[in-house]
Amino acid sequence: MKTQVAIIGAGPAGLLLGHLLRAEGLDVVVVERASPDYVLGRIRAGVLERTTTDLMDRLGLGERMHREGLPHDGFHLADGERLIRIDIGALTGRQVVVYGQTELTRDLMEAAADRGLEIVYEAGDVALHEVESDAPYLTYRKGGRLERIDAEFICGCDGFHGPSRRAIPAGVATAYEKIYPFGWLGILADVPPCEHELIYANHERGFALASMRSEQRSRYYIQVPLDERIEDWPDDRLWDELATRLGPQAAAQIVRGPALEKSIAPLRSFVFEPMRHGRLMLAGDSAHIVPPTGAKGLNLAASDVFYLSEALTGWFRRRDGDAVAGYSRRALARIWKAERFSWQLTRLMHRFPDNDAFDRRMQIAELDYIASSEAAQTAIAENYVGLPL
Numbered sequence: 198m199k200t201q202v203a204i205i206g207a208g209p210a211g212l213l214l215g216h217l218l219r220a221e222g223l224d225v226v227v228v229e230r231a232s233p234d235y236v237l238g239r240i241r242a243g244v245l246e247r248t249t250t251d252l253m254d255r256l257g258l259g260e261r262m263h264r265e266g267l268p269h270d271g272f273h274l275a276d277g278e279r280l281i282r283i284d285i286g287a288l289t290g291r292q293v294v295v296y297g298q299t300e301l302t303r304d305l306m307e308a309a310a311d312r313g314l315e316i317v318y319e320a321g322d323v324a325l326h327e328v329e330s331d332a333p334y335l336t337y338r339k340g341g342r343l344e345r346i347d348a349e350f351i352c353g354c355d356g357f358h359g360p361s362r363r364a365i366p367a368g369v370a371t372a373y374e375k376i377y378p379f380g381w382l383g384i385l386a387d388v389p390p391c392e393h394e395l396i397y398a399n400h401e402r403g404f405a406l407a408s409m410r411s412e413q414r415s416r417y418y419i420q421v422p423l424d425e426r427i428e429d430w431p432d433d434r435l436w437d438e439l440a441t442r443l444g445p446q447a448a449a450q451i452v453r454g455p456a457l458e459k460s461i462a463p464l465r466s467f468v469f470e471p472m473r474h475g476r477l478m479l480a481g482d483s484a485h486i487v488p489p490t491g492a493k494g495l496n497l498a499a500s501d502v503f504y505l506s507e508a509l510t511g512w513f514r515r516r517d518g519d520a521v522a523g524y525s526r527r528a529l530a531r532i533w534k535a536e537r538f539s540w541q542l543t544r545l546m547h548r549f550p551d552n553d554a555f556d557r558r559m560q561i562a563e564l565d566y567i568a569s570s571e572a573a574q575t576a577i578a579e580n581y582v583g584l585p586l
């Protein structure tokens with residue numbers, strides 16, 4: 198098969214990119230290792246920046262997101278006792294929308310056939326070839342056959358563990374990485390949220406987050422050691438711990454229910470640069486990871502593919518090599534700022550094993566400062582709603 202752009206991975210980055218390029222009339226094929234159900238079964242991000250919702254609107258795919266998503270004008274930081282409201286609406290004039298990654302992915306998936314976006318699911322052994330040449334191609338196995346797709350560009354949207362980043366030879370790129378000594382244990386339950394807005398809590402026993410997917414479905418997280426086992430967290434223990442860490446005000450409103458899903462995700466900061474090698478372009482988690490504290494992962498994937506779609510459109514319309522060459526620099530300028538924000542909020546809100554009493558006092562002093570300073574709140578708010586493209 199021959200196409201203009203072959204995309205590896207049908208997560209948010211791959212699907213959004215595919216739609217953006219189809220909207221420009223380009224030929225695109227997406228190859229995905231998993232099945233559609235598997236992709237939709239992964240519970241991940243929940244908060245969309247305006248940059249991400251704008252992209253969905255531009256594609257004409259934002260209707261359900263606006264109908265079912267919850268626009269939020271603020272969120273809370275908590276220190277175990279009080280709630281500090283960050284009024285993002287008043288401070289930035291913008292909102293975020295609570296709409297699950299699974300729902301966004303479903304909207305993109307369901308529109309694919311109508312828009313002529315071909316997605317090959319359950320493609321095994323995807324491999325990249327000759328990405329340094331003008332005629333790169335990829336191969337995969339499906340139904341016992343080895344298939345080949347020739348393309349002018351290959352886009353690696355295959356997440357942190359996919360093959361694309363690994364196809365770039367050591368020595369031409371640099372990986373920057375920080376691994377945090379804890380993970381997030383998440384629970385999804387069909388119960389009303391304890392608050393209308395999100396609460397990020399720094400409690401002496403560790404971080405907790407109260408989030409949601411709808412007025413009837415809650416998503417909560419707690420910080421746990423990396424070697425923690427889900428079996429050691431029966432629902433009751435998890436609800437008790439959430440009530441303690443979120444503080445008395447939120448605890449009074451928590452409605453408990455059976456877990457629909459429970460999982461542990463490790464926390465990592467990671468940036469791989471440059472994000473292009475020859476005719477291979479990386480976007481989303483394949484090139485960078487943020488700890489989830491700032492809700493930036495999915496939103497960064499969206500801004501990457503916005504830049505990438507412009508670069509590839511420039512190439513196919515005008516043979517603009519500068520647009521392709523400039524993609525990585527343009528995307529990384531925004532990525533590093535989101536890395537900084539996510540890292541800073543993670544440090545502010547979590548218990549680190551080597552934290553001493555002084556470090557704890559510093560966290561409390563910083564939260565106190567934020568509570569009393571509009572300037573500090575504005576800095577948090579403008580990062581939370583997403584920096585301009």
Ligand code: FAD
Nearest residue numbers: 206208209210230241242355356359462481482492494495
């Ligand atoms: P992905 O969503 O990972 O998509 C990559 C796709 O590539 C997948 O469908 C995968 O199956 C496919 N793929 C992988 N290998 C191959 C292969 N060999 N061949 C073909 N296809 C392949 N962000 C937040 O903002 N908030 C959160 O709460 C949050 N929670 C998260 C929890 C977990 C466990 C993880 C892993 C991430 C979480 N994130 C969160 C981050 C956010 O979900 C990601 O940033 C976002 O999914 C990035 O989208 P992506 O399309 O780049 O990558």
Ligand code: DHB
Nearest residue numbers: 242243408489490491492
């Ligand atoms: C959710 C996840 C986040 O990492 C975050 O910062 C906010 C919300 C969520 O899954 O709802």
